[in-house]
Each structure stands twice: as structure tokens, then as C-alpha cells.
Amino acid sequence: MFIKDIIRRIKIIGHVLTRCDVPNNFAQWFLYAIARGHPFDGWKTRLSRYMREWFPTLSLKGLWGGKWVLTFDPGDITHMVIFEELVINRTWNLDLVPFEPDLIIDVGAHIGIFASLAGVRFRQARVICIEPDQANLIWLRHNLKMNLVTARVIEGAAGDSDGRIFFEPGLSYGGRVVEKEISDRPTLEVANISLRRIILEENPKCLLLKIDIEGAEELVLPTILEVLSPPCFLFLETHGGNDSYQRIANICKAVGFQLTLTRSHGNMRECYAIMPQK
Structure with missing residues (x-):
């Protein structure tokens, strides 16, 4: 097992x-490569404790000749997993976007990896980030600032209407909206943000939209599809297995989106969808 672990890390x-x-x-x-296999969390091993002390944060430059930089916690495996998905494996590849967006909306913005990437790639676009997790918001604002991306950061969870809702923090990418009375874990009351309202107010001509909201996509997507107009590009992660993905795929196709599934892992499905100019 020890040899296999060494080989895996290499x-x-x-x-x-x-x-x-x-x-x-x-x-x-x-x-980062070392931390990805052995997080610098400060408690598992002596190496982890030393690395936590010496390298409490890492700043990685990459893409487009180093025009983009991300600062993150090498002790938080969730920061590194999202970095791996978006930057190393290019799961949501901005090269696929066939137009210059005038508005980028990052729903479930996490620590700002996608928002800062897209903001650097499309410098002329307005950027809006929606994120309910207070710990994530600190990193999000920092990474936007590091990349000189001016964005409107909305603290709250995207929903089907405006109001208040209960949010259960989890891992940095695993927080989710819950019904307080059936949750057996601590919850926070946060703003519920109508994504439909945001889109109508901004009235984009060319929209780039990313949605990763831990299962709430089935609630939110049906409320916005009729107000989206071409050209529009959507990056989306669904969380309810094949059945959920197919339901979402069907309603997206009904309004003119062309969907491509890029990755399946567990109950999650990652895809992108294009509503081309008519």
C-alpha cells in the first residue's frame, strides 16, 4: 500500500x-502537486504541520501566459479539487465559448476560480458572482482583486424568488440550501436571490452563465430559461444522477439549447449548453 501511495503521488x-x-x-x-496528494492541513503528519507553517497559502499563475492567478489554501482539499477540475483538466473550457460575452454570471462562485478566469479572458464583460458561504466570500473577493476583475458580489443563494432561506455550510464546495426543520446540522439564514430578476435587470446581449449550486439547479433553471436569449452559453453541474440530468437537458433543449455532456462522476453530471444566434 505504501508503494502504491508513492506511485499515486508521483x-x-x-x-x-x-x-x-x-x-x-x-x-x-x-x-500544489504535493498538497493535492497530501494537504497542508497542519494535523495529519509532521510534514503536514511543517508545510502548513511554511506555506499557509499558494498562488498559482497559469493560462494565457500567466495572465491569471489563483490564491488558495493548500490545506483545504476542496480548493484544490476545484482548481484541478477547472484549470488542470479544463472541465469548463472557456475556449468553447463562441462569442464575447457582455455579462458573466457565476452562480455558486466558490472561491472565485471560474469568475476570475472568465473575467481575465473576457475583460470587457461585466461580472456578477453569487455565493452564500462566508468563508468562500473572503477568498472570492481576494482572487477577483488579484486578477483586477471588477465584479458585483452578491452574498446569498440563487433561488426562484427573493427572500430568506436556510443554508447548510459544508465543505467549501458542498454547502447547500436546506429546509431547517429537516436538517440535522447547523444552518445559517441567508438571502435568497432571484436569478431571473438579476438577468432581467442586467438585460445581457451575450450571456455567459455558470451554475453549480449543489442540487438547487432543478429549482432555479426553469425560472430563467424563458428570459434567456441567444447567443447564450451555459456551464452547468447537476447533482441528481441521470434522471436529474435528463430532466434538465429536456427543458434546456425545449428552449433552443444544444447540450454536451462532458463528465459524469457519482451523481454529478457536468455539461455545457449553447443557445446559438438565430
Whole structure:
């Protein structure tokens, strides 16, 4: 088992370092590769404690010749998992967007990985981030600032109407909206934000929309589809297995979206959808 673990970690390091396109940032990428297999959380091993003390944060430059940078916690595995998905594996590849958006909305913005990537790639676009988790909001604002992305950050959870709702913090990417009376974990009352209202107020001509809201997409998507107009590009993660994905796919196709499934893992399905200009 020990040898297998070493081999696994060497493979992680090799895979990560082949994606580093900024030579003077190589050391930070190397440290990320180590942390990805052995988080610097400060308590599991002596190595973890030392690395936590020496490297409490990492800043990785990458994509487009180092024009983008992300600062994150190498002790938080969820920060690194999302970085791996979006930057190393390019799960949501901005090269697929066939137009220059005038508005980018990141729903479930987490620590700002997608919002800052898209904001750097499409500098002329307005950016709106919706995120309910207070810990994530600190990192989100920092990463937007580091990339000189001016964004409107809305503290709350996207929903089908405006109001108040209960939010259960989990891992940084696993918080979710819940019914307080059936939750057996601590919850917070947060703002419920009508995504439909935001889109109508902003009235975009070319919208790039990312939605990753831990299962609430089946509630939110039906309320906005009729107010979306071409061209529109959607990155989406669903959380209810094949049945949920098919329901969402059907209602998206009904209004003119062309969907492509990019990854399936567990109950989650990642896809992108294009509503082309008519």
C-alpha cells in the first residue's frame, strides 16, 4: 500500500507539472502537486504541520501566459479539487465559448476560480458572482482583486424568488440550501436571490452563465430559461444522477439549447449548453 501511495503521488505531480505554462511559477505548482496528494492541513503528519507553517497559502499563475492567478489554501482539499477540475483538466473550457460575452454570471462562485478566469479572458464583460458561504466570500473577493476583475458580489443563494432561506455550510464546495426543520446540522439564514430578476435587470446581449449550486439547479433553471436569449452559453453541474440530468437537458433543449455532456462522476453530471444566434 505504501508503494502504491508513492506511485499515486508521483503520478499526480507529473500530471500537474505538465500543465504549468509559467516557468517562474513552477515552484508553486510543484507545492500544489504535493498538497493535492497530501494537504497542508497542519494535523495529519509532521510534514503536514511543517508545510502548513511554511506555506499557509499558494498562488498559482497559469493560462494565457500567466495572465491569471489563483490564491488558495493548500490545506483545504476542496480548493484544490476545484482548481484541478477547472484549470488542470479544463472541465469548463472557456475556449468553447463562441462569442464575447457582455455579462458573466457565476452562480455558486466558490472561491472565485471560474469568475476570475472568465473575467481575465473576457475583460470587457461585466461580472456578477453569487455565493452564500462566508468563508468562500473572503477568498472570492481576494482572487477577483488579484486578477483586477471588477465584479458585483452578491452574498446569498440563487433561488426562484427573493427572500430568506436556510443554508447548510459544508465543505467549501458542498454547502447547500436546506429546509431547517429537516436538517440535522447547523444552518445559517441567508438571502435568497432571484436569478431571473438579476438577468432581467442586467438585460445581457451575450450571456455567459455558470451554475453549480449543489442540487438547487432543478429549482432555479426553469425560472430563467424563458428570459434567456441567444447567443447564450451555459456551464452547468447537476447533482441528481441521470434522471436529474435528463430532466434538465429536456427543458434546456425545449428552449433552443444544444447540450454536451462532458463528465459524469457519482451523481454529478457536468455539461455545457449553447443557445446559438438565430
